[in-house]
Amino acid sequence: MIRLVVRKRAKSLGWGALVVYLCALALALFICGVLLRLSGRPGLGGLAILFQGAFGQSYSLLDDLVKAIPIFLCSLGVALSFRMQIWNIGAEGQFALGAVGATFVALSLPGLPWPVLLPLMFLAAMLAGGLWGLIPAALRLRLGVNEIISSLMLNYVGILVLDYLVFGVWKDPASFGFPMTAEFGPGGQIARMGPTLGLNLGKLHWGLLACPLAGVAYGVFLSRTRLGFELAACGEGERVARYAQLPYGFLVLLVLGAGGALAGLAGSIECSATLGRLQPTVMVGYGYTAIVVAWLARLKPWPIAFTSFLLASLRVGVEVLELKLQIPAAFGQIMEGGILLCVIAGQFFLDYTVSLRRPEAPVAPVASGASCAPGVKEAA
Amino acid sequence: MAGRESRTDIGAADVLPEVRLVGVTKRFGAVLANDSISLSIMPGRIMALLGENGAGKSTLMAMLAGCFKPDSGHIEVEGRRVDFASPREAIAAGIGMVYQHFMLVENMTVAENVLLGQEGGFLLDPAAMHAAVTELSERFALPIDPGARVGDLSMGERQRVEILKLLHRQSRVLIFDEPTAVLTPVEAEALFAALRAMSAQGKAIVFISHKLEEVLALADEIAILRRGRIEGEFLAADVQSPADLARRMVGRDVVLEIGREPMETGEVVLDVRHLGGPGLDDVSLSLRRGEILAMVGVAGNGQQQLVETVCGLSRPRTGEVELLGRSWDDFFHCRDWQGALAWVPEDRTGLATCGSLDLTDNLLLTTRQGFSKGMWLRRARAREVAREIVRTHNVQPGRIDLPAWQLSGGNLQKFVLGRELLRRPRLLVAEQPTQGLDISATEAVWRRLLTARADMGVLLVTGDLTEALQLADRVAVMFRGRIMGQFPTGDAARVERIGALMAGLSE
Numbered sequence: 001m002i003r004l005v006v007r008k009r010a011k012s013l014g015w016g017a018l019v020v021y022l023c024a025l026a027l028a029l030f031i032c033g034v035l036l037r038l039s040g041r042p043g044l045g046g047l048a049i050l051f052q053g054a055f056g057q058s059y060s061l062l063d064d065l066v067k068a069i070p071i072f073l074c075s076l077g078v079a080l081s082f083r084m085q086i087w088n089i090g091a092e093g094q095f096a097l098g099a100v101g102a103t104f105v106a107l108s109l110p111g112l113p114w115p116v117l118l119p120l121m122f123l124a125a126m127l128a129g130g131l132w133g134l135i136p137a138a139l140r141l142r143l144g145v146n147e148i149i150s151s152l153m154l155n156y157v158g159i160l161v162l163d164y165l166v167f168g169v170w171k172d173p174a175s176f177g178f179p180m181t182a183e184f185g186p187g188g189q190i191a192r193m194g195p196t197l198g199l200n201l202g203k204l205h206w207g208l209l210a211c212p213l214a215g216v217a218y219g220v221f222l223s224r225t226r227l228g229f230e231l232a233a234c235g236e237g238e239r240v241a242r243y244a245q246l247p248y249g250f251l252v253l254l255v256l257g258a259g260g261a262l263a264g265l266a267g268s269i270e271c272s273a274t275l276g277r278l279q280p281t282v283m284v285g286y287g288y289t290a291i292v293v294a295w296l297a298r299l300k301p302w303p304i305a306f307t308s309f310l311l312a313s314l315r316v317g318v319e320v321l322e323l324k325l326q327i328p329a330a331f332g333q334i335m336e337g338g339i340l341l342c343v344i345a346g347q348f349f350l351d352y353t354v355s356l357r358r359p360e361a362p363v364a365p366v367a368s369g370a371s372c373a374p375g376v377k378e379a380a
Numbered sequence: 381m382a383g384r385e386s387r388t389d390i391g392a393a394d395v396l397p398e399v400r401l402v403g404v405t406k407r408f409g410a411v412l413a414n415d416s417i418s419l420s421i422m423p424g425r426i427m428a429l430l431g432e433n434g435a436g437k438s439t440l441m442a443m444l445a446g447c448f449k450p451d452s453g454h455i456e457v458e459g460r461r462v463d464f465a466s467p468r469e470a471i472a473a474g475i476g477m478v479y480q481h482f483m484l485v486e487n488m489t490v491a492e493n494v495l496l497g498q499e500g501g502f503l504l505d506p507a508a509m510h511a512a513v514t515e516l517s518e519r520f521a522l523p524i525d526p527g528a529r530v531g532d533l534s535m536g537e538r539q540r541v542e543i544l545k546l547l548h549r550q551s552r553v554l555i556f557d558e559p560t561a562v563l564t565p566v567e568a569e570a571l572f573a574a575l576r577a578m579s580a581q582g583k584a585i586v587f588i589s590h591k592l593e594e595v596l597a598l599a600d601e602i603a604i605l606r607r608g609r610i611e612g613e614f615l616a617a618d619v620q621s622p623a624d625l626a627r628r629m630v631g632r633d634v635v636l637e638i639g640r641e642p643m644e645t646g647e648v649v650l651d652v653r654h655l656g657g658p659g660l661d662d663v664s665l666s667l668r669r670g671e672i673l674a675m676v677g678v679a680g681n682g683q684q685q686l687v688e689t690v691c692g693l694s695r696p697r698t699g700e701v702e703l704l705g706r707s708w709d710d711f712f713h714c715r716d717w718q719g720a721l722a723w724v725p726e727d728r729t730g731l732a733t734c735g736s737l738d739l740t741d742n743l744l745l746t747t748r749q750g751f752s753k754g755m756w757l758r759r760a761r762a763r764e765v766a767r768e769i770v771r772t773h774n775v776q777p778g779r780i781d782l783p784a785w786q787l788s789g790g791n792l793q794k795f796v797l798g799r800e801l802l803r804r805p806r807l808l809v810a811e812q813p814t815q816g817l818d819i820s821a822t823e824a825v826w827r828r829l830l831t832a833r834a835d836m837g838v839l840l841v842t843g844d845l846t847e848a849l850q851l852a853d854r855v856a857v858m859f860r861g862r863i864m865g866q867f868p869t870g871d872a873a874r875v876e877r878i879g880a881l882m883a884g885l886s887e
Contacts, residue, residue, distance in 0.1 A: 224759075226752040233745055236734040242693055243723070243731050244745045245715075 006352050013350050024346030028339040035334065041325045053320025054313035060320075062202040066274065067286075067312035068305075070095070070266035072211050074290030075308055076218050077133075077262030079299040081255040083222070084234040088256055090136060090151030091263040092287025093158030094129040098264025099271040100162055101128030103181055103278040106188035107170065117187040121268050129264015130257045132158060137256035141249050147256070159283055166278055180279035190273035207269035211305070214262060219301040231255065263287060285333075289315075292340045298347075311336060396459060398423045398584040399444065399475065399553050403453035406439055411790055411817065413439040415608040416453060421553055426575060426585040428599035428616075430592075430629055432679070432843040436608040437588045441555050444586075445477040446470030476546030477555040480562065482538050486531035490524055494544045516547050521577040536567030543574065554578065556587040560594060561680075572598050590678050592622040592629070592883055604629055626678075627879035638826050638850050645670040649704055649807040649837040650690065657697030659685040661861040664699075667837040669806065672829065674840045674852035674869075677882055682861035683811075683841050690839065691723045691809055704806055717749040722805035724797055726812045726841075728789055732796045735785035739775075740766045742784050743799050750802075769798035774824070790817040797825060801832060808832065811841045826851055845878060857881040 013020070029047060037043035054060060074091040081088040101124035109117060135154060139145035163179070172182040193208070194201035222228040230246045231254075241248040271282045289311050297303035318332035397420035406414040413436045421427060431437050442448050444455065446464035454461050457473050464470045467477075484493050491509040494516075513526040522540045530541060539559065546554055556575075560568040575598060579585050589595055595602060596616060602625070604612040612628050619625050646669030655663040659682045667673045675683055688694045689701060692712040701708040703721060715721065725731045733742045740759065743766045744751060751762045766780045773794040775787070784792060797813065810829065814822040829838055829851060842848050848855050849869050856866040857878055864881040867874045 224757060225755050226748055226757045227755065229741065229744055229748060229757050233734055233737065233741070236736070239731055240734055240745075243725065245717075 005355050007355075009351055009353055017350055020346045020349050021343065024342040025339065027346075028335070028342040031338050031342070032335050035331075036325075036327075039327075041327070046321060046325060046327075049324050050314075050317040050321050052317075053324075054317030059202045060313075060316055062204045063316050064309060064313035065208065066203050066205070067315055068308040069207055069211055070270045070286040071289050071293055071312055072305055072308035073214055073266035073269070074263045074287050075293040075297070075304050076214055076301070077259035077266075078291050079294040079297070079304060080218065080231075080259050080262075082294055082299055084231050084251060084255060085237075086137075086140075086252055086255055087148045088133065088136070088151050088259050089148055089291060090133060090154050090158075090287075091259070091290045092283070092285065093151070093155035094132045094260040094263035095267040095270075095287045096155075096158040096162045096283060097132040097260075098125035098129035098267030099278055099282050100165060100267075101125040101264060102268030102272060103165075103170065103184075106184040106272070107181060110185040110188070112185075112187050114187040114189075114191075117185075118190065118272070121188060121272060122265055125264040125268030126261035127264070129267065130261035132264070133256040133258075133260020134253060137253045141252055151256075155287065162278070162283070163280055166280060170278065172277075178279075181277045183277045184272060188272060189276050190269060192273075203274070205269075205273040207273045210265060210269060214265075215301045215305060227251075227254070263290075289336065292336060296340065296343050311339075314339070395422055395424075397421060397456075398458065400456040400459075401440075401444070401453070402456060404440070404443060404450040404455065405452045406443060406448060406450055408439075408788060411788070412608045414443070414450075417605075417608075417610055418453075419603060419610065419613075421584045421586055423552065423584045424579055424582050425600045426579050426587070426598055428595040428602045429586060429588045429605060430590060430595055430602055430625075431605035432590060432629070435605045437605050438557065440605070441477065441557060441586070441588060444470065444475055444553075444555060446475070471546075471549055471551065474550060474552040475555070476549060476551030476553070478539065478542045478546065478557065478559060480557050482542050484530045484538055484541055486529070488530060489526065490528050490530060490533075490541050490544075491526040493530055493541050494526075494548050496545075498549070512548070513544060516544055519577075520544075520547060520581070521574045534567070535562040536564065536570065539563070539567075539571065540574070543578075547578075551583075553584045553586065556585070558588055558590075560589070560591065568594070590629075590680075592625050592678070596622060596625060622883035623880035623885055626883045629879075638823065638830070640830060640851065642853075643670040643834060647705070648702075650839065651702040652686075652690070652699070653701075654699035655686070655689065655696055655701060656699050657685065657689070657694075659861050660689075660697075662699070663861070663863055665856055665863065665866065667807070667839055669835070669837050670833055671854065672833050672838040672840055672852045674842055674848035674855045675858055676842060676845060676848045676855055676878065677858035679843055681858045683858055685861070686858075687723075687725075687809055687811060687839075687841055691721065717747065718803045718805070720803075720805060721807045721809070722746075722800035722803045724793075724800050724808070724810045724813055726815070728792045728796060729785070733784040733792060736783055738783055739770065739780040739787075739795060742795070743769065743802075746799060747802055765802070769795060769802070773798040774821075789815075790821055793817060794821060794825070797828065801828070804835065806836050807839070808836050809839045809841070812843065813840070814844070814847060822847075849875065859884045 033043035033047050036046040054064060074095060077094070078088050078091050102121040105121045105124045106117065109120070112120075132154060136145070136147040136150040139150050140147045166179045166181055170181045172180055174182070190205045190207045192201065192203065192205045194204065222232065231251055233244060234241045234246050234248055234251050238248055266286065267282070270286070271278050275282055293304060293307045293311055297307045314335060315332060318327070318335060321327050321331070322329060399421040401417055401419045403416045403418055404414055405412070405416050417440060429437050429440070439448070443450055446467040446469055449464070455464070456462065457475070462473055464473070485496065488496070491506070491513045494513050495509050510526040513524070516522070517524050517526075517540070520543075522543060524537060524540050524544070530538060533541070539562070543554070559571060563571060572594075575585055575587070587598070596619060599616045601613070601615050602619065603610055648666055648668050650665075650667040652663055652665050661682070663682070663686060665673065675686070677683060685694070689696050690703070696708055703711040729735060734745065740763050744757070744762050748757065751758045763780060769775065770778055770780055775791045775795045775798075787795070793813065800808065813829065814825050817825065826847070829840070832838065840848065840852060852869050854866065854868050855875070855878070857864045859882060864884070865874065865877070869875060
């Protein structure tokens with residue numbers, strides 16, 4: 001009888017990881033092609049349109065980049081808490097609160113010039129998002145409430161707060177009844193990069209600068225600072241944290257607060273740069289995509305940047321696909337989910353090797369149905 | 381290497397042993413987990429396998445259950461040599477094991493769990509399944525409701541389900557790994573009745589335990605395992621008392637003689653007065669610099685709770701604990717990373733280290749304050765020191781970029797000890813510091829502890845009496861949360877009585 005033997009890898013796969021990722025991606029695209037075919041559209045042709053839409057022209061690449069900005073920032077935020085096994089699903093709500101905070105400043109102080117107003121908006125956004133993130137942290141520490149549930153629920157609350165404001169107190173009288181605030185003053189809008197640099201950069205805006213700043217800060221914090229190390233060590237569980245006297249409670253507050261601040265920053269950039277005002281369409285699910293990104297990228301900064309761009313371009317490509325083939329908008333989410341599942345399944349091969357059992361090979365408990373006595377391991 | 385012939389063969393010469401282990405040896409790296417062990421397991425008999433943690437009981441049983449293969453020697457079932465490649469083959473040969481951690485599907489009923497994987501056909505017949513389970517449970521005195529959901533059952537009932545699973549698979553040899561560890565006393569009694577019923581119907585029973593009373597209450601024959609070897613094998617009827625058994629279990633064999641120079645003692649570093657709480661009953665002890673105090677006793681008699689209190693994991697419920705002259709609250713409110721308290725826990729993989737982090741990061745786990753400058757961490761220096769520890773303590777395989785899970789328990793232990801001594805503590809708590817270490821590593825650790833005590837008081841928690849007597853200046857014996865006696869190791873008359881104290885007989 002042929003049996004599979006599964007063993008944990010002693011060495012990491014190195015460049016072989018790239019092959020695993022590419023295969024997983026190819027499998028996901030293949031599944032999507034089949035789905036297109038089943039819904040009566042050309043499978044291969046559909047994928048071609050998708051690629052053309054996402055990467056075909058320079059303006060589509062720029063569009064990818066614009067959409068990658070909020071995804072990247074939110075993703076850094078959730079990755080921070082995932083590092084210590086705190087599952088922050090609340091980036092979407094923190095994003096909404098960030099947009100609300102920035103709008104509050106922009107509407108209250110409309111006449112200020114941008115060097116004053118924009119930093120104030122960012123600050124308000126990070127404060128609002130950060131405080132929103134602290135709610136699940138406090139609930140977890142004080143009452144033992146699972147942060148997955150509370151942060152997820154707070155997403156809906158946050159979006160409703162946003163809706164309440166734009167449908168009510170902040171609604172622009174000149175908007176003909178549409179739910180939106182008045183346009184921010186010129187000092188409250190992030191400018192596009194193209195005109196200043198004298199290049200044709202489409203919708204790309206200066207908010208892009210937040211990404212390298214946040215990315216470097218994230219990387220340096222985790223690899224160089226003591227707090228960053230304590231955070232990673234906490235990921236092994238509260239028992240180890242108590243043994244090593246790690247400030248577990250403080251770190252929970254820190255990761256959820258800082259994660260909320262990053263998502264809030266993303267919200268403020270999005271509504272200041274792309275829309276120039278606050279309206280419900282600012283919420284397009286970047287906060288949820290960010291979770292997928294953080295997971296796919298295994299919480300590392302460069303892969304987060306790359307994956308953010310990839311999933312942003314998927315969004316752009318699917319928009320084109322919707323237009324050309326009359327595909328429902330949900331197809332984008334199906335693809336996103338498909339990629340996530342395939343890549344996560346593929347990541348199994350990064351940590352484990354699978355081989356057919358040879359007669360003399362020792363048996364790994366994982367593969368053999370019944371596992372061995374706890375605490376008894378084959379020596380590595 | 382056939383090893384010694386089992387004495388129980390003579391006791392029941394006309395019956396063929398169900399299972400025979402012949403010269404079974406298993407090594408993990410340099411550690412000899414089982415050293416040419418020969419044992420016969422007889423049908424209709426209950427055998428107790430007695431030994432301290434790390435004596436090799438689990439390894440031996442894991443080989444019987446098909447999880448590992450012996451390095452040399454072999455296993456015979458009904459006189460025929462077998463070569464298990466997986467637990468499945470062991471089960472097919474009639475050997476089943478009930479682990480401490482049950483392997484049941486909580487959302488399924490008792491009957492579904494028992495018949496899982498051997499339903500026979502595509503369609504299920506709940507009535508027949510219930511009938512089959514009921515029949516089995518009545519035959520072996522294991523009362524259970526076949527329709528109950530496993531998630532709703534108590535630990536004792538879940539254990540019955542595990543046993544029924546094996547009985548339904550026609551297992552003729554049933555192995556129990558510390559079966560009473562999760563049971564209440566009443567449930568334990570019920571289990572004993574069931575074990576007797578099974579043995580009366582010809583099943584061979586092996587159970588692993590370190591509880592002396594239950595071994596005497598239940599077993600027909602007893603085998604004692606120490607440091608991977610069978611150190612004694614006799615009929616339970618030949619044992620006079622629990623104290624007698626304790627003496628046979630802990631032994632006094634000198635595996636390693638190590639000269640211990642007396643040392644001048646300094647200030648009191650740990651003072652425990654009338655400490656009470658869960659698992660502890662009026663514990664008082666004090667420890668000075670320059671001294672090693674060994675806490676001995678059968679595992680699970682309050683040592684764990686004492687250590688957790690002394691090391692700051694749980695607050696003293698009643699009584700007082702003073703560390704380095706400060707009260708418990710004051711000491712743990714703000715404590716220095718160095719020059720104070722260091723702890724080498726028994727659980728090296730789940731508590732003392734982070735499996736996924738490399739050795740540098742594991743060094744930083746308790747010494748990070750020493751490697752930081754403001755908010756920054758000086759990893760380069762930490763790497764140097766980690767390399768230094770790996771070299772001086774001979775941590776194999778000698779690389780610091782490996783994640784901790786890839787190191788064997790003994791090597792991890794050497795690393796942890798090096799790390800904790802780096803903190804230059806004045807009070808060191810060492811739990812089972814040489815468990816799973818080979819002789820040379822054990823000697824290295826012993827020597828290090830002996831020299832270290834010049835600067836600190838060492839609280840040594842160990843189940844190994846040899847270790848306690850070799851290292852300690854004083855020894856304290858624990859039983860059911862109480863200290864039964866406390867005396868210098870030079871007091872030969874009282875040292876003789878340690879076995880009795882461990883079994884709960886007071887001085």
